[in-house]
């Protein structure tokens with residue numbers, strides 16, 4: 707494993723992010739198979755099978771080698787289990803931008819874990835991979851996800867009206883963006899408030 711991954715420090719002490727391993731397949735499957743996860747994501751199939759988790763882990767290795775995406779498991783430090791994913795995908799090397807994605811197993815929601823994991827992956831993207839801009843598209847009705855972005859200082863850039871057709875209706879997507887300098891300004895403020 708690349709040493710830079712191991713060095714990432716979480717503001718929530720009980721989690722870390724790290725590349726996925728094949729032995730994570732069962733935990734990925736167990737946490738992602740809930741309809742509540744696929745409901746607000748575009749790529750995750752429902753129903754979800756264990757084979758989908760294995761395919762996804764293989765894909766995460768391939769894209770990391772190619773540097774076209776960085777997909778991390780969100781790991782609970784006490785038992786090393788993966789409870790969710792944070793990812794930087796669609797990496798545009800020339801323009802140094804990419805798309806942020808994330809999900810967590812339902813029983814871990816509303817504990818601040820996704821916000822902390824997003825902060826970690828942004829630190830990696832901006833300060834280890836030298837990205838300039840990260841963006842994310844969220845279903846307008848996904849209040850928890852909008853909050854995760856806002857807590858990480860993403861700015862609303864627009865609404866993509868009726869841009870996704872799902873379950874028989876059109877959905878509005880909110881598009882958010884964050885620049886490296888704005889992220890790092892927030893990091894400095896956070897560190898002053900909460901020295902680690």
Ligand SMILES: CC(C)(COP(=O)(O)OP(=O)(O)OC[C@H]1O[C@@H](n2cnc3c(N)ncnc32)[C@H](O)[C@@H]1OP(=O)(O)O)[C@@H](O)C(=O)NCCC(=O)NCCS
Nearest residue numbers: 743746808809810815816817818819820821849850851853
């Ligand atoms: C989106 C998701 C990752 C959030 O994970 P999480 O660990 O619960 O997020 P956090 O606890 O860090 O932050 C969630 C925030 O939303 C708030 N929130 C949660 N549900 C809410 C609701 N229904 N209405 C208003 N606010 C809500 C929480 O109170 C919290 O805000 P706070 O810290 O100011 O109190 C999780 O819900 C999930 O996996 N959803 C399914 C997949 C998904 O939507 N992925 C994102 C695709 S863009």
